[in-house]
Amino acid sequence: MKLDKKIPELSGVYLMKSASGTILYIGKAKNLKRRISSYFDKKQENSRIAKLVAKVKDIDWIITENETEALILENNLIKLHKPYYNIQLKDDKTYPYIKITIKDKFPGMYITRQHIDDGSLYFGPYTKVGAAQKLFNLLKHTFKIRTCNQHMPDRACLDYHIKLCWAPCIDKIDEKTYNMSVKSAIEFLSGDIAKSLTRLNSEMKKNISIMQFEKAAVIRDTIKSIQQLRDHQHVMLQSRKSIDFISLLTSDSNAVAGVFRLRDGAIVGKEIYHISNPLNEDMETLTSHFILRYVNISFQLPPVIKIKRAHNISLINDSIAFLKKNIRIRSVYGAEEKALMRMLEENIRFEIEKEKQHRQFRASITIKALKDALNLNFLPKYMACFDISHLYGNYSVGSAVVFFNGKPLKKRYRHFRIKSITGINDFDMIHEVVSRYLSHKENRKTDIIVVDGGAIQLQKAKAAVRAKRLKIPVIALAKKLEEIYIGEKEIISLSKTSPALKLLQQIRDESHRFAISYNRSLRKNDFRFLLEQIKGIGKKRAMLLLTTFGSMENIGKASLKELTQLPGINRAIAKEIKKLI
Template identity: 35%
Template structure:
C-alpha cells in the first residue's frame, strides 16, 4: 500500500469516528504541519463536508489536495471552539487561514500594578500576572510617544529594580537629580501616593482624560490646602499637559463612550487591510491598521469576522460599541465572547448615516491608503529579492538563477531527539507549504555530518524516484565538513552537478565543493542577506521541531511515572490542558474535570508534579 493510499484509508476511518460535539479541527499535510484550523458546531458534519464531491471553491479544493491527516479537539460549547480557533490560528499561522500578516506580536503598554512601585513599559507578551495591559498597538512609535508623555507628566521610575516600600536605598539615580523621577527608591515618594499616580496613568491610557483632569484638579486643591506646594505644582503641570493633549485629540462624539471603528478594504490580490479608529470617552485617541493575508476567495463578511476574532482574543480592552463597515459571520458568537471578556453587553453596529457613518468612511479612506503603501512596499521587496537572486547566480557562476533554494539544518542536544529541517525559498521568499521536517533514523549520538548525509539522501533520492523537479540551489548550514558530507551523497545519487553551497556562521563565508578558498560578501549586500535568511529560517524550523519532540518525550515520560496514570489518562490530560505546563498549573478541582480522573488520582497528579517538576 502506498503512502497516499494509507493516508486515504486512515482519513476514512477517522471520519467514521467523528463526534457530533462542537470543537476545533486541525488539517495537516504529509509533514505533519498544520495547514488549516477551523471551528465547528458539529465536528462530524463539518469535517466530513471537506471530503464530499460537491461544489467547492478553488481554495477548498487546494486545501483538500494537501490534507494528509487531521486532528480535532472537542469543546463543551461553540463559544469555546470560537476562542480556541483564534488561539490556534495565532499560534500556528496556517497557510489556508486568513491571518494577520507576518505572525506579528503587537506591542502593549504594561502597568505592573501588583508591586509596591509599579513600572510602565512596552511589552509584546501578555500574561495573567496581575498587571494591567493597554493595547495592542500597530504603531510602535505611538507607544514610545505615549510613554514619553507619561514620563514627563507623572515622573515615574524607568529602572527595572525590584523596589520595596520598607527597604529604601541610600542613593537615587541620575533621573531623580534632574527631576525626571520622584525617587521611590529612596522613599522620596510613598507607596500610596505612587499608586495614586499609577491609577491616573491607567485613566490616561484608557483615554479618559476628562475623568483624569477632574481627579488631578481635586488632588491639586487638596495639596494646596495642606500647603504641600511642591505636590500641588506637579498636579498643575500635569493639568497643563492634559490640556495640550486634549487639543490635539479630535472630538468624535459628545457622548462619553468607548468605540472601535473598524473598516475592512480588500485588494484584488490575496490581502486586505483592517483599519481601526480608537475612540475613548468620545475622543479619537489613535488608529491602528492590520494587513491580512490569505483573503482570496473569501467574502468581506468572513474576512472581517476572522480578523475581529483574532484581534479581540489578544486585545487588552473591549469598547462599548463596535462600528463595522460590513456585516460579519458568527456575529452572535462574537457578541457573546466580547460580553464575556468585558463583563457586559457590547453593541455591534453597521451605521448607514450620520456621524458614525462618517467615522467609518474616514477609516475606509485610511485603509485604502495603507493598502497602497503595502502594495508599494511589497513590489519594492519583490524587486529587491529578485535582484538578489540574480546576483547570487552570477556570483556562484550558475547557468540558471537560483529561483528555487532548499536549505538544510540539523538540531540535537547531545545526540538526543536528532532532527533535520528543510526550508524552501522561491524567488527570494519563503514557501512554507514546501517545508519538510525529518527525524534522524540511522544515526546515534551527536554526529551532524552523518545526519546531514541521511537527510540529503532521503530528500533527493525521493525526488529522483518520483521524477520531481530538483531545486536550483542547495544551501547547507555549516562550513566545509557539513558541505562535504552533503556533496558526497549528491555524487552517490549521480546529481553532483546540482549546485550546492555551505554558509558558515562565524565569518559568514560561502563554501563551494572542491574549492578551499571561500567566497566572502559585504554584510550589507542583499545577496548575503538572502542566504542568511534561508540559513536562519532552516535553523529556526529545525530548533522548533526539536523542542517540540523533546517536550513531548519529557511530557510523556513524566506523566507515565505518576502512579495511576496510564496511556488513556495521560492522553486525556494532554487533550484537556494542551501541555505539561498547563497540567502543572491546574488546581485539583480542575484536574478532576478530566474524563477518567478521580479525586484521589487528581491529588496524586497534583502532588507528584509539584514534588518532581524541578528535575525537568
C-alpha cells in the same frame, strides 16, 4: 482522501491532517458532517482549498455544545498549533505593551513584549514599536512616573534632573501624591480624561485648603500637562464615548485589519494588523477570527467595539460573553460613526499601498544586487530557471520557472516531457528544455537564464541560446557550494547573506520543486494504469491506493492486513497487488 468515518451531525471543530499527522487546517462547524463533506462532495472552485484537500489524509473532530463553543475552541486550537492554511495574525507575539506595576509602593512604567499575570496593568498591544515609544515618552513627560528597574536606586537618576520623574527614590514626593499621578496616567490610557481632571482639581483644592502648597503645585503641573494633551486631541464623537472601531480589507492572500481607539470621543491610537489568509476565507470568517484574537491579546478595552454590519455579530458576542469579557460588538450607526469607519478604511488602504510599495522597493534592491554581482549593464527583471527531474532515466521531465521583479510569475511557468534524450543524461536534457522554451517568441524577452548545475549544464544552456541566435546571459548555480558559474572556469562566490544569492537560491529551488512535482504526477498516472490491470481494481481504487500509501514502493511494503483495510480491497486482491509489485 475518501470519507470513511461516520461524521456526527453536531457542532464542533475539525482538524485536517497530512499523511505525517501534521495539522494543516482547523475549522469550526454548526454541522460537522455537512461542513466536512462540502470539501469533498463537489468540485472546488477555490483552487487553494482544492490544494489543501489534496494534502488531507485524515480528519479528526471535537464535538462541542454549540457553535459558540466551537468558535472559541477553534480560535484556541489555531493559536496553539498555528496550521499553515489558517488565518493568522502576523508577528502577534512581538507586539509591545505599556506596563504599570501597580502592586509596587511606587509603581513603575515600562514597555514590554510579554504580558504575565503579575498583578500589573497592561495597555495595548501597539502594532508599531515607534508609536508605543512615542506614547511612553509622552506619559513620562506628563505624569513623571519612574521608568527605572523594579528595585529603586539609592540616588536620583538623570530623569529627575531633566524633570521626567518625581524621584520617589530620594523622597522628593510622598506615596499618596505619586500614586495620584500614576492613577491619572492609568485614567489617561483608559480614556477617562474628564474623570481624571475632575479628581485632580478636587485634590489640588483640598491641598491648598490645608496649605500643602508643594503638593498642590505638583498636582497643578499634572493638570496642565493633561489639558495640553486633551487640547491636541480632535473630538470625533460628540457623545465623547470610548469605543474601538475595527475594519478589515483583503489584499491578495492576506488581509489588513485597522483599529481606531477612541477614548472620551477622541482618537488616541491607530493600530494596523497584518493577517495571513491562505484560503481566501470570506470577510465574516476573517472578522470573527480577528475580533476574538484582538479581544484575547488586548488590555483595558472599552465596553463597545464597532464594526460594519456582519451576519454573525450575535455569534461573536456570544463567544466573547463565554470568555467572560464585558464587551459588546455593535454595527456602526449614524453619520459620525460611519464617517469614522470610512476614515479608518482609508487608513487601511493607505497601509496596503505602503506595504505594496515597500515590497516593490525590496525587490528592486535585490534585483540591483544581482545586477551588480553579475556585472550586468541592465536590471534582470525577467528571470527564467531550468531544472531536470527523472527516475533513473525514466519519466524524464524539465521545468522552466519565471520570476519577474524577484517574485514568481506562475502564469509563465512551463514543464516539458523530454523527447530526444533517453537514459540518464541531464546535460543534454537541459539543452533540449532551454531550446524548446526559447522556441516560443514570448519567452525570448527573458533577461537572464539560470540553470541548476555546474559548468557542463551552463555550456549546454549557452549552446541552446546561441542556436536561437539570442544574446541572453546564462549562469548556473551549483547546489553543493552555492557557486555561480558564469563561464567554464569563471566562478563567483557570494556571501550567504547576499540578497542576490538568496534570490538565485529561491528561483533554483522553485524550479526544482516544479520539476519534481511534474515527474511525480506522471509516475502516479502510470502507476495507476498499472494497478488498474489487476482484476477488481478500477480507477477509483487505484487512486485510493496511491493516495493512501503515497507511492508504489509504499504499497509494496504494506502488509496484507493494511491493504485489506481499504474499502473494496479483499485478501485475494491484496495478494495480486503484492504479486504485481
